[in-house]
Amino acid sequence: MGGRASPPTQRVVDVLDFLARHPHDRFGVSELARRVGQSKPTCLGIVITLAESGYLVRDPADKTYRLGPSLISLGHVAQESMRIGPPARDQLRRLSSKFGTTAALAAVVDDRITLLELVGPPGADVGVQVGQSYPFAPPVGLMFVLWDDDALRDWLAREPTVPLRTDTERRDRVVADCRRTGYLVERLTPGGRRLYALMAGVSATLPDELRVLLGELVSDIGERVYLRSADDETRHDISVISAPVFDHYRRQVMVVSMQVGKALTDNEIRERAQAVVMTADAVTEQLGGTKPDG
Known part of the structure; x- marks a missing residue:
């Protein structure tokens, strides 16, 4: 593909791709950051933003994250497209x-x-x-x-x-x-x-x-x-x-x-x-x- 890559965008994609490969698991910020090769502050900012938009769900008890419901509708739209x-x-x-x-x-x-x-x-x-x-x-x-x-x-x-x-x-x-x-x-x-x-x-x-x-x-x-x-x-x-x-x-x-x-x-x-x-x-x-x- 042509054009310049966007490292910040790639970091968001890395988080979503990782969670998609582990659909039945939940991860805390520290482990998630380690698994995707990001610093904890960077990863924290990403997951907070994604959770606010419904693309991730945060468990208030153990503070772990998993894929959220907004991805369902997004996936349906992608299929329809x-x-x-x-x-x-x-x-x-x-x-x-x-x-x-x-x-x-x-x-x-x-x-x-x-x-x-x-x-x-x-x-x-x-x-x-x-x-x-x-x-x-x-x-x-x-x-x-x-x-x-x-x-x-x-x-x-x-x-x-x-x-x-x-x-x-x-x-x-x-x-x-x-x-x-x-x-x-x-x-x-x-x-x-x-x-x-x-x-x-x-x-x-x-x-x-x-x-x-x-x-x-x-x-x-x-x-x-x-x-x-x-x-x-x-x-x-x-x-x-x-x-x-x-x-x-x-x-x-x-x-x-x-x-x-x-x-x-x-x-x-x-x-x-x-x-x-x-x-x-x-x-x-x-x-x-x-x-x-x-």
Whole structure:
């Protein structure tokens, strides 16, 4: 991003980001200042101002702070500004309820993949939160560029998040298959699943040590993609099924995803994938969008 950074503003952001990462905990000023690397007087001034505005809540008994109710309305406004309204949430709820799993809506915001909405079964611990973001660079983000040649080309030209080997033939097959079916099915190893947890909140430029570690988990674009070969009863370990949402320019702007996390047959995969596509198409219609031809 261009322009000059504002250190005072960054200190406020640091406090809010830290508390957002610990939504069930409360912190006194001394501990909070230590955890975010600020002096106690500076941190005190920030939390007092935020509490007066309702962005933090102060417990009068132990003088600790936690996130406040003003952030709820602010978050709702942010979602609405990205056109994530009640109709879209209703579509995710139907998908989640039908298969008893979590459904999500995500987009690329300021060059980061950002989770815009998440719906899951009551009491489910999905391990991620709305607003969580990831670097948008190979191999992370394939589902956001599969249906647009220019977007795919630009994404592939980015500096990879981890060292990659290139299997152009398989990548082309993945692109062709996903465009034909209208969905992407990812099959992750246990190590690959850890990738997204490790990537959450980090910058696109990773330390060399972390790049090597992640490179051991995922080393090729498309290698985690499930490609159907035959109708049989073989079960395949599936992680996520995704489908694109388009705007009125027929550009992909979001992705609907459904968490699977278990072994499925080809027919079970297809049933869930078709439901994800129907959900994505409904959100596209609600946005006034249009699917590309072909």
